[in-house]
Amino acid sequence: MKFYVRFAYYLSGFAIGIIFLVAFLNGKDTGCSYFPNARVLKDIRSKPFYYSDVARLKINQKLIDTLDIRKTLTYGTVDFSKSNVKVKGGKLYFVQGQNQKKQKFNLEIINGAQKTLLNDIKFISDK
Secondary structure, three states: OOHHHHHHHHHHHHHHHHHHHHHHHOOOOOOOOOOHHHHHHHHHHOOOEEEOHHHHHHHHOOOOOHHHHHHHHHHOEEOOOOOOEEEOOEEEEEEEEEOOOOOEEEEEEEEOOOOEEEEEEEEOOOO
16 A cells, blocks of 8 residues: 555544544533643632631732632642642642732642632732
C-alpha cells in the first residue's frame, strides 16, 4: 500500500476520532488542571468557602470585594515557597492576586478536608 493511501486512512480515522471527542465532551464541564497552581486553586474552589472575622472586617470596610476574592481564586498565583504548611484545620496557602483598582494583595487560605477558610487579606505595597 502506498504512502498517500495509508496517510488518507490515517487522516480519516483521526477526523472520526476528533468528531467523536467533540460530540462526547461538548457541553460537559471538563477541564485539565495538570499544573500545581491550577490544582490547588481548583481544590480550594470546590469546597464550601468561609470567611474569618479578620477577613470579614476588611470586606466590610470596603478594602476588598468578594468578587475580587473569587477572581483571585480562579486566576491567582499560589506562592508555594510559603504555602503548603500544615496548620490546625488543614494546610495554609498564600494566593496572590489584584483587585479592580490594580492593588496587589495576598490571601491567607486554610484549606481543610471539608471546608476552606479565608484567614486574612494582606495588601502588598508597590515600592
